[in-house]
Amino acid sequence: xxxxxxxxxxxxxxxxxxxxxxxxxxxxxxxxxxxxxxxxxxxxxxxxxxxxxxxxxxxxxxxxxxxxxxxxxxxxxxxxxxxxxxxxxxxxxxxxxxxxxxxxxxxxxxxxxxxxxxxxxxxxxxxxxxxxxxxxxxxxxxxxxxxxxxxxxxxxxxxxxxxxxxxxxxxxxxxxxxxxxxxxxxxxxxxxxxxxxxxxxxxxxxxxxxxxxxxxxxxxxxxxxxxxxxxxxxxxxxxxxxxxxxxxxxxxxxxxxxxxxxxxxxxxxxxxxxxxxxxxxxxxxxxxxxxxxxxxxxxxxxxxxxxxxxxxxxxxxxxxxxxxxxxxxxxxxxxxxxxxxxxxxxxxxxxxxxxxxxxxxxxxxxxxxxxxxxxxxxxxxxxxxxxxxxxxxxxxxxxxxxxxxxxxxxxxxxxxxxxxxxxxxxxxxxxxxxxxxxxxxxxxxxxxxxxxxxxxxxxxxxxxxxxxxxxxxxxxxxxxxxxxxxxxxxxxxxxxxxxxxxxxxxxxxxxxxxxxxxxxxxxxxxxxxxxxxxxxxxxxxxxxxxxxxxxxxxxxxxxxxxxxxxxxxxxxxxxxxxxxxxxxxxxxxxxxxxxxxxxxxxxxxxxxxxxxxxxxxxxxxxxxxxxxxxxxxxxxxxxxxxxxxxxxxxxxxxxxxxxxxxxxxxxxxxxxxxxxxxxxxxxxxxxxxxxxxxxxxxxxxxxxxxxxxxxxxxxxxxxxxxxxxxxxxxxxxxxxxxxxxxxxxxxxxxxxxxxxxxxxxxxxxxxxxxxxx
Numbered sequence: 001x002x003x004x005x006x007x008x009x010x011x012x013x014x015x016x017x018x019x020x021x022x023x024x025x026x027x028x029x030x031x032x033x034x035x036x037x038x039x040x041x042x043x044x045x046x047x048x049x050x051x052x053x054x055x056x057x058x059x060x061x062x063x064x065x066x067x068x069x070x071x072x073x074x075x076x077x078x079x080x081x082x083x084x085x086x087x088x089x090x091x092x093x094x095x096x097x098x099x100x101x102x103x104x105x106x107x108x109x110x111x112x113x114x115x116x117x118x119x120x121x122x123x124x125x126x127x128x129x130x131x132x133x134x135x136x137x138x139x140x141x142x143x144x145x146x147x148x149x150x151x152x153x154x155x156x157x158x159x160x161x162x163x164x165x166x167x168x169x170x171x172x173x174x175x176x177x178x179x180x181x182x183x184x185x186x187x188x189x190x191x192x193x194x195x196x197x198x199x200x201x202x203x204x205x206x207x208x209x210x211x212x213x214x215x216x217x218x219x220x221x222x223x224x225x226x227x228x229x230x231x232x233x234x235x236x237x238x239x240x241x242x243x244x245x246x247x248x249x250x251x252x253x254x255x256x257x258x259x260x261x262x263x264x265x266x267x268x269x270x271x272x273x274x275x276x277x278x279x280x281x282x283x284x285x286x287x288x289x290x291x292x293x294x295x296x297x298x299x300x301x302x303x304x305x306x307x308x309x310x311x312x313x314x315x316x317x318x319x320x321x322x323x324x325x326x327x328x329x330x331x332x333x334x335x336x337x338x339x340x341x342x343x344x345x346x347x348x349x350x351x352x353x354x355x356x357x358x359x360x361x362x363x364x365x366x367x368x369x370x371x372x373x374x375x376x377x378x379x380x381x382x383x384x385x386x387x388x389x390x391x392x393x394x395x396x397x398x399x400x401x402x403x404x405x406x407x408x409x410x411x412x413x414x415x416x417x418x419x420x421x422x423x424x425x426x427x428x429x430x431x432x433x434x435x436x437x438x439x440x441x442x443x444x445x446x447x448x449x450x451x452x453x454x455x456x457x458x459x460x461x462x463x464x465x466x467x468x469x470x471x472x473x474x475x476x477x478x479x480x481x482x483x484x485x486x487x488x489x490x491x492x493x494x495x496x497x498x499x500x501x502x503x504x505x506x507x508x509x510x511x512x513x514x515x516x517x518x519x520x521x522x523x524x525x526x527x528x529x530x531x532x533x534x535x536x537x538x539x540x541x542x543x544x545x546x547x548x549x550x551x552x553x554x555x556x557x558x559x560x561x562x563x564x565x566x567x568x569x570x571x572x573x574x575x576x577x578x579x580x581x582x583x584x585x586x587x588x589x590x591x592x593x594x595x596x597x598x599x600x601x602x603x604x605x606x607x608x609x610x611x612x613x614x615x616x617x618x619x620x621x622x623x624x625x626x627x628x629x630x631x632x633x634x635x636x637x638x639x640x641x642x643x644x645x646x647x648x649x650x651x652x653x654x655x656x657x658x659x660x661x662x663x664x665x666x667x668x669x670x671x672x673x674x675x676x677x678x679x680x681x682x683x684x685x686x687x688x689x690x691x692x693x694x695x696x697x698x699x700x701x702x703x704x705x706x707x708x709x710x711x712x713x714x715x716x717x718x719x720x721x722x723x724x725x726x727x728x729x730x731x732x733x734x735x736x737x738x739x740x741x742x743x744x745x746x747x748x749x750x751x752x753x754x755x756x757x758x759x760x761x762x763x764x765x766x767x768x769x770x771x772x773x
Contacts, residue, residue: 109142129160136169143177145170152189162193164201171201175208183208203235210243218243233266238273245280253277254293261300269301275312282316287325307338314344323351323360342368346379353386361386377403381414388421396421416448423455428464431455446477453483457490465490466503473510481515488518492525500525501538508545516542520553527560535560551582555591562595567604570595574608583616590624597628602637619648623656630663638663639672642679649683658688661695670698674707681714 116135120127127135132155139148148170155162167190174183187205190197202225209218218240222232237260244253254277260269274297281290290313297303310333317326326348330340345368352361361383368375380403387396396418403410415434422431431452435444449472456465465487469479484507491500500522508514519542526535535557542549554577561570574592578584584592589612596605602625609621622644629638638660645653657680661673673695677687692711699708 109138109144112138113144113147126158129155132160133166133169136166140169140172141176142173145173145177145179145182148173156193162195164190164195164198167195168201168204171204171208175211180208180212180214183212197230199230199233199236202230202232203239206236206239210239210246213243213247215240215243215247231264231266234260234268234270234273237267237269238276241273241276245276250277250280250289253280254296257296258300269303271297271303271309274301274303275309278313279316282313282322282325283320285317285320285322285325287328305336307333307340310338310340311344314340315347318347318351321351321355323348323355323357326351327364340373342373342376342379345373346376346382349375349379350382350385353382354389356386356390358383358386358390358392375406375408377408377411377414380406380408380410381417384414385417385421388417388424391421391425393418393421393425393427410442412442412445412448415442416445416451419448419455420451423451423458426459428452428455428459428461432464432468444475446472446479449475449477450479450483453479454486457487460490460494462487462490462494462496462499466506469503469507469512470510473512478510478512479507481513481518484512484514485518485521488521488525492521492528495529497522497525497529497531497534501534514545514547516547516550516553519547519549520556523553524556527556527563530564532557532560532564532566551577551585551588554582555585555588558588559591559595562591562598565599567596567599567601571604571608575611578611578615584612584618586618588612589618589621593621593624593628597625597632597634600632600634602629602634619650620652623652626656627659630659635660635663635667635672639676642676646679646683646685649685653683654680654685654687657685658691661687661691665694665698668698670695670702671704671707674699674704674711677711677714 112135116127116131119125132151136148136151139145139151152162152166152170155166167186171183171186174180174186184205187197187201190201202221206218206221209215209221222236222240225232225236237256241253241256244250244256257269257273257277260267260273274293278290278293281293294305294309297305310329313329314326314333317323317329330344330348333340345364349361349364352358352364365375365379365383368379380399384396384399387393387399400410400414400418403414419431419435422428422434435448435452449468453465453468453472456462456468469484469487472479484504488500488504491497491503504514504518504522507518519538523535523538526532526538539549539553539557542553554573558570558573561567561573570592592608592612593605596602596608605625609625612618613621622641626638626641626645629635629641642657642660645656657676661676664670664673664676677692677695680687692714696708696711699705699711
């Protein structure tokens with residue numbers, strides 16, 4: 001490090017941790033430290049030219065596809081374990097950068113990342129390799145894969161050795177962002193960079209595949225590792241065990257554990273292997289199987305259950321609401337000489353409280369006291385929450401007041417649980433008074449304010465709810481976009497879209513995290529009220545505030561314009577959406593089809609559909625057009641589109657044809673229904689039997705006997721279809737008894753070839769009638 005850089009940093013190494021103390025003026029940055037969801041921050045930051053304009057020789061096009069066309073196991077084929085032994089990488093130092101900003105990055109990764117870029121711009125200073133690796137490790141816990149890869153390219157440009165773990169960090173970041181294909185392509189980048197894969201990067205790849213539910217690919221990848229000389233260890237197989245449990249293949253997981261017992265020592269199952277399966281079995285309340293696994297853990301792996309084992313089982317059972325079973329294991333652990341701590345007891349108390357079984361919860365608390373295990377604030381808070389869940393807020397108050405006498409001072413979580421109970425019973429005003437009166441000796445947090453705010457919202461007191469948001473802002477808390485959206489929806493539901501807009505603007509001025517969904521909610525409120533000018537104005541305001549509309553926003557405005565008959569503006573807005581690269585969703589298709597069919601603009605609709613389908617295929621688009629046209633009575637246009645529907649001959653197409661046939665029957669036009677049925681037969685689609693029965697009767701009533709006969713011939717070889725002939729015969733024989741009945745003869749001839757009881761009965765009935773005639 002250059003001498004001048006000492007003015008910027010003081011590095012102090014303590015126990016393998018490097019702490020960097022930064023100048024105070026950096027902390028006066030305008031970057032907000034309040035970010036409840038750091039994984040969804042924008043990928044762009046204030047970057048130095050040396051970082052933001054790197055060569056993108058290692059870049060690849062990101063793909064949203066969830067399916068992989070290539071086998072990533074082939075990347076390992078180029079690795080030769082024998083030649084690599086003499087050319088191993090240097091030992092990796094375990095020192096990691098830890099400075100105040102990095103430690104606080106758990107709350108907001110943007111601070112650490114912005115500091116990283118700021119420091120790199122300083123005169124005669126360049127980040128040490130430890131700093132770059134620390135930053136990559138932080139980014140691997142987020143979805144900021146672009147920033148992670150940018151740092152990886154920076155390391156290449158500055159000649160810093162890129163170890164496999166650096167590529168592993170980038171791979172995990174891509175997988176967290178849902179980019180599986182790009183995550184696995186990091187292996188290709190590593191191969192091009194001449195970095196040979198080791199066990200750590202292979203385990204990371206297996207973990208990524210398991211996280212993406214590509215279990216079979218993970219198994220193949222593990223097999224390929226062995227072929228190229230990279231021996232898996234217990235971590236590799238533990239990833240597969242978790243993958244099997246995630247897809248409910250617990251028997252396969254147990255089988256794998258048995259196979260691991262026969263492998264090399266480094267692959268023998270450890271307690272994590274068994275704990276993973278036990279946790280899954282506890283979730284399904286398979287107690288006997290849990291005991292069986294415990295026996296196998298001792299017998300096969302020589303791993304003795306300890307207090308951690310029983311605590312794991314107790315916590316897992318309690319988490320999934322199996323308090324009785326957790327209590328049984330608690331007693332079993334005590335019989336074996338293990339002392340269950342207050343964490344296990346508190347978990348059982350919370351399980352019973354969540355179920356509303358407060359009597360059992362109090363018994364557990366009494367048992368704790370009798371055994372010298374003093375309940376803590378977590379235990380009592382669980383009981384308070386249980387009382388509030390069943391509506392016994394008074395008992396919750398008394399318990400909260402007596403906690404101090406019991407030597408356990410309630411904390412913010414305890415009071416928040418009580419306030420939540422008050423709000424759920426319609427006493428939000430009382431909850432607010434209690435929050436303000438006790439503020440001197442316990443400090444409400446963001447959750448406390450949110451609980452009271454939503455209490456007012458549920459009671460319809462939106463003004464009080466907004467006031468709580470203002471108080472939150474004064475205390476340094478900000479509501480999440482989801483919480484803001486619930487309030488906006490309440491305003492719009494009451495027809496107060498204007499108030500919703502004012503509240504939205506107030507949230508933005510207070511620095512709240514407002515997103516496109518919040519704007520869309522208010523726009524939808526204006527559209528419901530018919531105030532399209534305000535909706536369009538707010539759409540323009542989104543661009544001014546750097547919140548860009550998405551496909552849902554455009555669909556909402558298009559629906560509002562179409563409802564008012566302003567189809568030209570709706571078309572213009574739709575084309576703008578397509579021009580910006582947004583793919584129409586099924587809701588967009590349904591909205592456009594409904595509004596254009598409603599106004600009878602079928603020609604314009606078909607032109608739009610061609611452009612929309614060119615952007616993204618939607619198989620039932622024309623089916624929905626026909627269905628809407630039938631609903632609005634435009635059967636001629638619907639019939640003209642039938643050819644587009646019958647091309648695929650799917651079940652959806654059959655349902656659409658049935659709807660059109662019924663519509664023509666309702667319009668007293670059975671001949672066109674007959675034509676549709678014939679076209680279905682030509683496309684190997686079988687029309688509905690009952691519907692064809694109605695068509696045949698209507699054809700006979702209108703004198704179309706030949707068409708009825710042709711339609712019947714399609715079904716006559718079907719034994720079950722013979723049942724439909726009885727009412728037709730009755731009508732024919734009752735009205736045409738003195739005329740030559742060719743249909744009757746044809747039916748009788750074909751019925752003789754059938755062998756079921758219904759057919760024999762019909763033949764006899766026909767012969768009897770002929771004798772009487």
